[in-house]
Amino acid sequence: MAKEIPEIKVYNTLTRKKERLVTNVPGKLTMYSCGPTVYSFVHIGNLRASLVSDLFYRYFKKAGYDVIYVRNYTDVDDKIIETSKKENLSAADIAKKYLLEVEKDFALADMAEPTLKTTVTSHMPQIINMIQKILDNKHAYVTDEGEVFFSIESFPDYGKLSHKKTDELQVITRIEVNPKKKNPLDFTLWKPAKPGEPFWESPWCNGRPGWHIECSAMSTCHMGDQIDIHHGGEDLVFPHHENEIAQTEAATQKKPFVKYWLHNAFVNIYKEKMSKSIGNVLLARNILNQYGKEITRFMLLSVHYRAVLDFSDENLEHALSGLHRIYDAKAKAKELLDKKSIIPDLRAESLWGEFVSQSEKAKKEIGDHFANDFNVSGALARVFDLIREFNRVLSKSLMQATPASQLGAQALIAVLEDDLGSVLGFGGDEPSKIFKQLEQIKIAKTPNLARPTDAEIKLAIKARAQARLSKNFQEADRIRKDLEAKSIILKDSPKGTTWEYK
Ligand SMILES: [Zn+2]
The missing domain is CATH 1.10.10 (Arc Repressor Mutant, subunit A)
Incomplete structure (x- = not known):
């Protein structure tokens, strides 16, 4: 029999409400996440977004869904072309090079493999097809140069995700006036290539797609016209995701394209916005190499995904002490399991019996926290409560290995590995390895990160x-x-x- 899926609530940007998750097909869940543009190494903000979608994916699978999770790489784009000039390589080689580098970082972070990783350049026929459908449905127009624009006036729902009227959006975006556009907010579906730029043949001109269409084409191509969840960083709400809705619904004539839109907040560095001009951009690789995946994941996932995460000494300290508590308890539990069991005194046995039933309760409550829009800090607080209880019973029973204390140790390890580790990606490692890492970090203490x-x-x-x-x-x-x-x-x-x- 299929596992019973718990009631899950997620915050939907579209309705600005926490809603009960009801997927299009019971028991199945389709999820698309906008991945990085591969023109450089990914930074900590990209890493947070990818870890958040990894958290969603791991949790939905654990909850019992049959998940299809598609994550893309944008492998043709203005930034890639710019970098190709700087690095004196072809745009395709730049994309290939950085795609491999991003994959290395994601492997370092122990990211679960999505069902499918897609690239724009391997979906040109689907993209061209979709643009043609949008044109056929009279939601787009072609200029004399063969540029195809989406006409936002043809789509009255435009602005429903960002909750803005089109005139407000025009003020916010301060788009440069392009005389070829019918409305300043109209956006490119296909554009002609400049000399020397990569291009693909199309009915309109030799060129390449605008940025937004790729995610519409790749998600419908692999998961159908309507999907359950679409995720990205909050900077993508407008225009990227707003445009994705317009294009997809205009092409398929089905609403809604996405049932639940989930967005994660930014990462600040020592309370400052991360930007190239300030010079405080932290590369994911540097963080991962310096701290390892457990500390990095703790730092980036212990703050709720919709709250701004401040990368700071406090954040690091919090992760170090949290992991220390987790692995200290795990080491003791393992030590207990390695000892030869002795005849117990009855009082301690009943304390351990109580602990085992408490850990059953904790399992359920940790699950409830995750089911409540991924309340990671709630789940962690419950884990720490259980650890406190474990330590209390352990000292009262004088750390004696008995049949009941060994069951207690097993119960604790099961919570740390199955309920915490499998969803958050930390807590599942060997204590000795993590202690070594924590010790090294204490020694290095990284002054150059603290600007x-x-x-x-x-x-x-x-x-x-x-x-x-x-x-x-x-x-x-x-x-x-x-x-x-x-x-x-x-x-x-x-x-x-x-x-x-x-
Ligand atoms: Zn996207």
Whole structure:
């Protein structure tokens, strides 16, 4: 008999409500997640988005759904073409190179393999077909140059995902006026290639698709016209996902294209928005190499997916102490299981019997937290409660290995591995390995990740000037080197000392 699926609630951006999940086909679930554009290494924001969809996927499978999960790679795009000029490789080679690099990072993060990973360039016939359908249904038009635009005026539902009227959207997006567009919000479905750019033949011109159409084409091609869940970072709500709805519903004439839209929030770095201009972009690979997958996953998943995640020392400390508690209890449970069982005293046996039934209760409650729009912190809090109880019973029973205490140890390990580890991807490893990692991190403590604030830099510059005045050049040098380790370079001039990022 098929497993009974629990009642699950998810927050739907479309309705702005937490809703009960009812899939199109009972027992089956189709999910599409917008993956990265492969023109560089992925950063921590991309990693969070991918880990969130990995969490959804692992949880839905565990809950008993037969899941089809499709994640794409955007492998033709303006940024890829730009990088290809810089790196002196073809656009196809750039995409191939970075796709492999992203795969390496995802493997380091122990990401579960989706049912299908798709690329744009392997779906050109489906994309062209879909654009033709949109044209046939009179939702798009072709310019003299062969560029195909979606006409948003032909689609009265436009704005339903971002909850904006089209005139508001025009103000927000400040789109440059293109005289060939009938409405400034009309967006490209197909565009002619510039000389030297990659192109595909089409009925309209030799060119390539606009960005949005790929996800519509790939999701309908592999999962049908209507899917259950579509996920992405919240920056994709508008225009990307709004446009996906318009295109798909215009092509298939079926509503809704997606039943539940799930979006995860951003990652900030030390309370600042991550951006290239500030120079605080953290690469996923650096985080994964430095901390390993368990700590990285704890840091990125323990904060609710719809809350902004601040990557900071506190976030790291929280992960280190959380994992330490989990693996400390696991190590003790394993130690207990490795001991030879002795004849118990009855009082301790009843304490352990109580613990086993508590862990059954905890299993159910952890499941309830995940079923409530992925309340990971609720699930973790319940795990820590159980660990506290385990430690209490363990000390009361003087760590004696008895038939009942060994059942208790097994129950705890089962919660850590099956209920926590299988969904969040941490808690399932060997304690000795994790302890070693935690120890190494404590030693390194990564000062160069903690970028000092402007005020702190000014203060350091002042202290250095003081040190130089009092001829303490050793101290002045130490301050300069300390800043350099944090990527701050000082420049002395007759007017004083200025600084810049390395
Ligand atoms: Zn997409």
